Amino acid sequence: MKNIFSLIVVLFVFCSCGAQNTTTDIKKETSVLETTARPKLIVGIVVDQMRYDYLTRFESKFGDGGFNRMINEGFNCKNNHFNYVPTYTGPGHASVYTGTTPKTHGIIGNNWYDKEIKESVYCAGDDNVTSVGTEDKAGKMSPHRLQTTTIGDENRLFTQMQGKTIGISLKDRGAILPAGHTANAAYWFHGRDEGRWISSSFYMNDLPQWVKDFNTSDKAESYLKEWDTFYDISTYTESGVDENTFEGGFKGKEKATFPYDLKALSKDNRGFDILKATPYGNDLTTDFAIAAIKAENLGQDKTTDVLAVSYSATDYVGHNFGVNSKEVQDTYIRLDKDLERLFNYLDSTVGQGEYTVFLTADHGAVDVPSYLHSVKVPAGYVDNKDRKVKLNTFLNTTYGTEDIVENISNDQIFLDRAKVKALGLKLSEVQDAIAMEELSYTNISKVYTATTMSTTSFSKGVEELLQNGFNQKRSGDVILVNDSAFISYSKTGSTHGSGLNYDTHVPLLFFGKGIKHGQTFDKTVIPDIAPTISALLGISFPNGATGQPLGFVID
Template sequence: MTRLNLALSLMIFLSVSWLSYGCKTTPSEKSARPKLAVVVVVDQMRADHLTRFEGVYEHGFARLLNQGATFTTAYHDHAYTVTGAGHASISAGVHPSRHGIVGNHWYDRAESKEVYCAEDTTCPLLGYPEEEADNGRSPVRMLASSLGDWLKEQSPESKVFGIGRKDRAAIFSAGLKADGAYWYNDGDGNMITSKYYMTSYPAWVKKFNESRVVDTYFQEGWHKLKTEQTYFLAREDSFSAENDGKNTAFPYEFTTKSPKAAEQYYGDLQSTPFSDALLMEFAKALVENENLGRDDAPDILFIGCSAADAIGHTFGPLSQESLDHFLRLDAYLGQFFTFLDGKIGNDNYITVLSSDHGVMPLPEELARRGFDAKRVSKGELVVRVGKVLLDLSQELGVSERLISGITGFGVIVNYSAVADKGIRPQELDARLISRLKDLHPIEDVFSREDLTEGKTDGRPYRELYAHSFHPDRCGDLMFRIKEYYLLRSSPYGTTHGSPYPYDTHIPFVVSGPGIAKGQHTQKVRTVDIAPTLANILGIDRPVDLDGQSLFEEIKAK
């Protein structure tokens, strides 16, 4: 970790929570705490991916459902449902409005530019020329402490690691004080990190990368795992809005004809279940070589499986490709749990399953099922918005642009354009909102005043947008697009990012020693995961979290 980032992280770390501790853990809970907590966050896993396929799961998911406490009504409690925001909310127990990771990218007003959530130019990628290090990575933009930080503060001998196919999944799960975070490099197939965490790779990581486990999937291709009857749980294999509109059915082969076949393979691997297989092999190596769960100081391992996200974006959540992936992930998780059973004992670790967000089904699929659903060209909407802004500019007699930028789910208003006209910011907001709300499929537009004044007028989704809003990292006006309307440039695939249940309703299962098996139907939130795990691990947590512990609800009596 560089001196600059060490100092900055320490300042953030000390300022956010420690003086506010007050939720104490009893000595009896501490004596019975597990030696390892494994938090599996499956990117883009909807709640119905767990329940809809329950009858065909045989391994990892089946074990969790059969042995764990399952919350059937678990939701993300913020509007902008993307990977960075989801992982940070799970690990920190507070909303994006407080932990600051409001999206994967945002316009940073202090820096006057768009930034990537995990970007840090002072912490280059380890093992790569600095000019090729893609600007570096760290959690320095996270404004709140998280579960791993609380553990490291109270039990310095404990170890905290985050791993993922995506850097932001590994980084924001692990927190500010983690012992390490590793993620997949799609350029060469290696698992990598940055100088924020270490100055050289451990020997075991070098050995893992040199073993080229990643290359073992090259000749396999992606074929259906089960018999055809199993796939009746999904729609027909070939659907016109999938992938590129042509390659929409099994099997899928990795290219071997391109001069850059290897480089293309490492990129293509991300969109197959095998990227999760690779990650689980790396998880085994990490547990083995970092000696996780071997002593009385509890450790935490966050695992961010992201194959579902790439597959879901391409084929949609109701596709046979999505089903096949979850069948394979079920097997990968089962193998990993069996490994942990043998390595540290099944009574010595706790497992949590959740997701960073869901996803909208393909609008074409919804439409044929009778929903008012539609794919809307992002470019066409931008043109229509531009026309409205031009008309308003002419009406106000100004030549400058009224909107100076777009960030996440909102826009940045250029208030200086009308300052000499005597128009106050609130008045310009009102005029813009009245015009923009008339543009289909924009359903609502929130001003920053709407989201910062604690209004409770029952306006739909206001609270979720407030939970996503940070004044320095969000726009001045935030849009809500109509439910089941997909704003996307491509005529294929789908995405997420809305406040609607298809994006916010996710799985939440806790399984392990001291946890009673059963289903719980009350509504809970992903910000409840960190305080619940803190309780299970016997560590104190800040008193001002947005989430609350559910341990009393699920503990074995």
């Protein structure tokens, strides 16, 4: 009996040890899954005003470590488009990270007329917060007008606020809208006579020491130097001639030609702000992003972090010099070097194959219409003043007053609905009458009313794009569509905002952990990005997401 009892004890101990070892093994396997299944760091890169054809037009000038590394090792979506209008910076950044369009996330422009408070508002402006890092009002910003969550928000919620989210951009909106509502920080560059990175009290009460150290390092000052082409300018055969009549240039320099003495020119060009319109603005952004990765220990543990980087200098250069300029080409050649520098740093700190990157743009841009016109492509400039005079004449003749129109902005007409009602008029009939009047004006292609956008479902064409960009609470009563390549802008430099291919067709590259190698010509749209990253991480999609995960991208 004693021997049997001893045997039972031995068996019990053996089984207990085995069970304990099995539990330990399971914990080890779970731990391994937690640390290997998900990337340690998601890096979202938005290149402001990057047309898709810059990838192909400047390809021969790119090295192997930037754009081409993403293409050669990652996945290239070659037919990627914005699926809404307007194609501006604020809506673009919001759409990339929320996985939906202005119809849902509410950022209908960089600025828009607020129908409730009867004044124009800025997409990131917030008078209820204070500037951090400057006494200037440039820090009074937050994401409070963004109505949905972002990838960063969802990752923060999924990780019980352990995963960090940080947004970085020369532009406040380029940092704030991608970072979302729960971000640890968003930083943007305040130029003029300060040249420093700042934030707002929405995120913090004081800048971290590493940001203060960066600001006192004179890094920004070091870029106030000569800007000449990276390679011999004679090899820049993929862009137009350096001296032409289609570029803006800088105050204080007679011709918009290389080289540019930025230190000397800064005095007449808002001080440090001149850096924003040169490739050195992207260099500075990369410097700051690398400093953030190091100081904040991004990607250094098993919990995924999110870093949103927006390269804004490309947009400033494009607006100033135009998409066919030598200045734009040089900016992208230098940006390619910045990407290589960033990826190399990520390889050495986070670890090669341990992070995931996506790269896209917030919109494209039109060739300078005056240049297009010179080569016999239909293009030109709209006369908004003439349109307004004609519209006021129509309103006075038809309704006895022009006061029923409250605001005209962003190709939208906002009516004073109280005035319309007081005059005993039917809102939809007034909208229709103004729409038909506007349609008769030169260089207006199409006109739609808010009533039509709210009651009719469109599934193709510019009508679908307009509807995806139409927010019932925030958008206007009448929406105008200009002729192709006809813009409201100066006769030098490029702009954007339409639903045409030059504004909608932008790059979409995925690269790194969990990403297949390949390419597709199948159409993808900007709202697909956030659900794809969410699927890769196994987290909830942003709460308003309407895009679909691109399964063919994920390994």
